[in-house]
Amino acid sequence: MGYGGQWLRAVRALYADVPMSVTAPGLEGRVFSATQGLKQGCPLSPTLFSLYIADWEERVLLAAAAGMPLALPQLAGQPVPPLLYADDMALLATTANGLQQQLWLLEQYCAERGLTVNVVKTKVMLLSGAADEKTAMQRVRRARHTFDGAPVAGVAAFKYLGISRRLPAEDRICGTIDIEKALTEGVKAYEPGLLARANRGILYVDEVNLLDDGLVDVVLDAAAGGVNTVEPEGISIVHPAKFIMIGSGNLAEGELRPQLLDRFGLSVNVETLRLTWRSAPPFQPAQEELRHKLQKARDLLPKVQVSRELKLKISELCSFLEIDGVRGDITINKAVRAFVAFEGRTQAAEADLERIAPIVLNHRMRKDPLDPIDGGLKVRIALRRLLRPAEAKAEEAKKKAEAEEAKAKKAAENKKAGAHRALPLVCRALRQLANSPALNPTVVVTFTGEQRLLRLRSFCCWFGQQRASVRRLSLQVDAAMAHGPREVRAAALLAAALAGCGAAGCQLWELQLGLADLQFPISGWLSELRSLRSLAMRRTDEDMALHVDCSLAGLTHLLDLSLDAPYDGLEFTEHFRLPTSLTRLHLGGQGSSVFKLSRQISQLSQLQALSLSSCGSPAAGYVPLAALPALRRLALDRPIFLPDCLPSLHLDGGGRGAYPPAVPHLAALEPRPLPGVAWVAGLREITTTCEALAASLPALAGAAALETVHVACAAGTPEEHAHTVDRLRAVLRWGGRLPALRTLALAVDDATLARVAGDAVDVLRPSRACLLQVPGDVFDGGRLRQQFVGPDSAEFKCACGKSLAYPSTYAANCAPATP
Incomplete structure (x- = not known):
């Protein structure tokens, strides 16, 4: 830069171990050594600062030469750089956009050098191009220049250049x-x-x-x-x-800037119209009384005292609310004294602070010009914490509990299948996701059509590159795929792609495979996917079984396992082992190979849900199910399972509260009594036929916790219909004696329900249960329709929509009117 070493050494010696202190009128702080900054009044200060930012002009000129639209003015064909003197700077531009570009470039420069710009003192001035100053100011305001996110105000006078213009x-x-x-x-x-x-x-x-x-x-x-x-x-x-x-x-x-709002002492909201107040006849005496009261307060003001403790609380309040400056503290002290004098007292109290603090601080809490002015609520909350901490803490705990309860209630009401998932992104080609790993946590692919093999090979190539970012993968293969060499090679390629998920860095959590008739080997590659938490494999081809030739014992994170082959069944080799970490297990398929796993199933101490579907008759050795301490849900589709499994099934001792909410496949139960076992006391819900339930009523007499009963009444001949009505009346009488029953849902036609309506009125009136008529497909997830409420009303609505009213003295043997 043209300065020799001697000059630099002299400057360094001048600024070595500089003593400084902070002084105030009548006070002087301790002396300390300054290691940064410039001396106050030092004649070298402008020069030294200019040296520090000497490359700023070069930065601006290089940016303009590179094509950045800085709109620098031209003088004799040369661009004019910014004007610099000490820590003052003037940016020159011929357009508003060019000036904003220079401000953004200055932001970047200051961030690199650790410099700070005083945005409050930074102004924008229009030198030419406007007929008058009003128009000039309007144009400056419309430009809305900002620096570091803060707006830059416009002015009509700029002394740096010696130009004076006044509005x-x-x-x-x-x-x-x-x-x-x-x-x-x-x-x-x-x-x-x-x-x-x-x-x-x-x-x-x-x-x-x-x-x-x-x-x-x-x-x-x-x-x-x-x-x-x-x-x-x-x-x-x-x-x-x-x-x-x-x-x-x-x-x-x-809005007003926060810096200007701080200059106002008090702020209030005026909501009453002045004309409405003046139209009131007695306003003049009130004015005179107020005038005398103000005069007395003015005379009393010098005698008002504010205790030291209250002054400390005022300071603590301003500090807690992060009020900038000391104007808030000073104004509160003055306003409290004025309010106490207005009330005719001489000693300030905490109640006076609660009255005054909101109108003094509410407008000072706004840090951003776009934030609304608080109405005083935050100040009142802070005062309560400061003056009455125990009460404030209890109130906050109460509000927090209420908010959590409301949040949980809302979540329960709005909970539906898939509600927590993101919207799907559909792509025609996998290459559209090649450069977007953030979009690949869940991938669902279905291979259909004539080009299914080509698409399968294309997927394997893509998955080999992107598998590190995939968390959930679902592959569904269309049926009717040929069994030639091309298919075998495609299946081997898919197995190799999935085997790569066992490498370090891959975190595949969930895998679903719909194999149809693809000859896909399920062998050693599966045991390498140690990050799996959920695995589901299903084969729908009628001529192929689901053959598993590997051990899953190494999948220590696997919680959910579903293996299903409804047509040709499941086949397990001697190498197959179940992981002990399972909490949900579904095995479905024809054949007896499932029953070979009974000893392994009995060792699953964390298993909570077990589903056995289409597995034929169980072997005599199925009693080990009684060793499952955590089992909460059992789903069976063959009633012959019940006598062999449930008599020895114990759920946490007494069973209360541990039995599953429903046994979904009991609707196919044959008309035989349910076994009377210990879990009946904890039963919450039953889904069955009217015929089976009527035959099982003696065993269910101890179901004191039963809350919901779903009963399906099948249509038949007139004679069978009469038997159904008799059984249904027996079920209603039984339900009326259950203390916890809340819902009795009947899948029945209107004619049958009309014949038992009288019994429903008499039996369910003392209880808290309601009667629901549901569609015949309720066991497949049909929607319940509430038609009759027992304890509060004797009105019954049939499915046809007509209403039947019964008097409160209705007898059980009376026939109801025709709808």
Whole structure:
């Protein structure tokens, strides 16, 4: 840079071990050594700072030469760089967009150098291109320049270049040259403005939020200092300007900056119309009374005392709410004293602080210009924590509990299948996901059509590159796939692609394979997927079994396992082992190979749900099911299973609260009594036929916790229909004696239900149960329709929509009216 080493050593010695201290009127702090910054008043300061940012001009010129639209002005064909002097800088641009580009470039430069720009002192000025100053200011405001996210205000005067331009509104407020005297008498005289005329009075500014920020700054500076200094055209005038400023405005039309809001002492919301108040006849006496009360308060104010403890609480409150500056503290102290004097007292209390603090601090809590002004709620909450911490803590705990309860209730009401999942993204080609690993946590692919083999090979190539980002994978192969060499090679290629998921870095959690008739080997590759938590494999071909030739014992994270081959069954080799971590197990398929796993199933101590489907008759050795301590749900589709399994099945001792919510396949139960076992006491729900339930009523007499009963009544001959009505009446009488019964759902036609309606009214009236008529396919997930409520109403609605009303003295043997 042209400076020699001797000069640099001299500067370094000048700034070595610089002693500094913080001073105030009458006070001086301890001396400490400064290692950063420049000395106050040092003549080298401008030069040293200019050296530090000497490359800023070069940065701007290089950016403009590279094509960045900085809109630098031209002088003699050369771009004019920014003007620099010490820590002041002037950016020049011919367009508003070019100026904003320079501000963004300056942001980047300051971030690299650790520099900070005072955005409050940064201003924008339009030098040319406008007919008058009002138009110029409007254009500057429309440009909306920002620096580091904060807006940059516009001005009409810029002293850095020696250019002075003043808005007419500022002349009227601050004062200006008396033109009349200048023309008639030839003297320079001062014409007072609003600030001079408002001395020792009240200055009211309507729509203060729409006033230019520069004018608001001038007025508030004069109000805070008590004097106004005006220097128009060589005249220097200083006059007193002690007044109270009151501003009003509709915040929906415009906001004030937080820096300006802090200059206002109090803020209140006015909701009553002035005309409504003035139309009230007794307003004049009230005004006189208020005037006398204010005069007494003014005389009493010097005698009002604020204790030291209350002053400390005021400081703690402002610190807790992170109020900037000390104006909040000072204003609260003054306002509390004024309020106490207005009340006719001389000692301030905590109750006075609670009344005053919200109107002093609510507008000072806004940190961002876009944030709304708080109505005082946050201040009141902070005061409660400060003055009454135990009460505030209890109230917060109560509100938190209520919020969690409401959240849980809402989640339970809105919970539906798939509600927690994201929307699917459908792609015609896998290459569309090649460069988007963030979109691959769940991949569902179905291979159909004539090009299924080509698509399968394409998927294997894509999956080999993207498997590290896949968490859930579902592959469904269309049926009727040929069994030639091409299919065998495609299946081997798919097995090799899945085997790669066992490598380090792959986190495949869920795998679903719908194999149809694909000759797909299920062997050693499966035992390598140690990150699996859920595995489901299903074969739907009628001529092929699901053959598993590997051990799953190494899959220590596997929780859910489903193996299903409904047509040709499951086949397990001697190597097959179940992982002991399973909590849900579904085995479905013809044949007896499933029963070979009974000893392995009995060792699953964490198994909570077991489903056995289409497995034929169980062998005599199925009693080990009694050793499953965590079992909560058992699903069987063959009633012959019940006598062999359930008599020895024990659920957490007494069984209360541990039995599954429903046994979904009991609808096919033959008309034989259910076994009376210990789990009946904990039974919550039954789904069965009317014939089977009527035959099982003696065994279910101890079902004191039973809440829901689903009964299917099959249609038949008139004779069978009469037997169904008799059984249904027996079921209703049994249900009326159950203390916990809440729902009795009948899949029955209207004619049958009309014949037993009288029994339903009499039997269910003392209980809390309701009767539901449901469609015949309720056992396949049909929707329940509530038709009759027992304890509160004797009105019954048939499926046809007509209503039948019964008197409260209705006898059980009376026939109901025809709908």
